[in-house]
Amino acid sequence: MARHAPRRPRAGEGGRGGARRRPRPAPARPRPAVLPDHRRVVVNRSGHRCEHHPVVGGRCRATEDLQADHVHPHSRGGATAVENAQALCRRHNKRKSARVPWDWQLRRLAHRRAAYFPPGAPTAVVRRPQRPAEVTSPTPA
Numbered sequence: 001m002a003r004h005a006p007r008r009p010r011a012g013e014g015g016r017g018g019a020r021r022r023p024r025p026a027p028a029r030p031r032p033a034v035l036p037d038h039r040r041v042v043v044n045r046s047g048h049r050c051e052h053h054p055v056v057g058g059r060c061r062a063t064e065d066l067q068a069d070h071v072h073p074h075s076r077g078g079a080t081a082v083e084n085a086q087a088l089c090r091r092h093n094k095r096k097s098a099r100v101p102w103d104w105q106l107r108r109l110a111h112r113r114a115a116y117f118p119p120g121a122p123t124a125v126v127r128r129p130q131r132p133a134e135v136t137s138p139t140p141a
């Protein structure tokens with residue numbers, strides 16, 4: 001017996017003129033902030049240490065409870081991709097919230113990453129990698 005997963009209609013939706021529908025089939029469940037395998041990659045390449053590095057003082061020493069954070073927040077148009085991710089401890093992830101970083105901050109992060117990323121791993125932060133499978137244009141809220 002095949003059960004159809006019921007799809008909750010959103011407010012204001014329900015007409016049959018779904019013009020804003022994406023051509024690709026969307027996942028049925030809400031997408032997690034960062035995909036689990038992305039998190040593993042992001043935490044591994046960070047050396048299992050928070051990547052927060054203030055201008056004054058050294059890099060955060062937290063090595064536990066690391067979360068994969070979108071450097072350019074997903075809610076502000078950043079891609080869900082490892083190129084746009086960094087490992088942050090819970091405290092720094094919370095503090096950062098949805099702030100959009102400046103370009104110089106991304107360059108600074110990339111520069112510092114060269115010291116601890118595995119050899120060959122790209123250090124640059126790409127807010128929206130040009131990769132058809134990953135690039136999504138979030139609908140403006």
Ligand SMILES: [Zn+2]
Nearest residue numbers: 050060089092
């Ligand atoms: Zn931290």
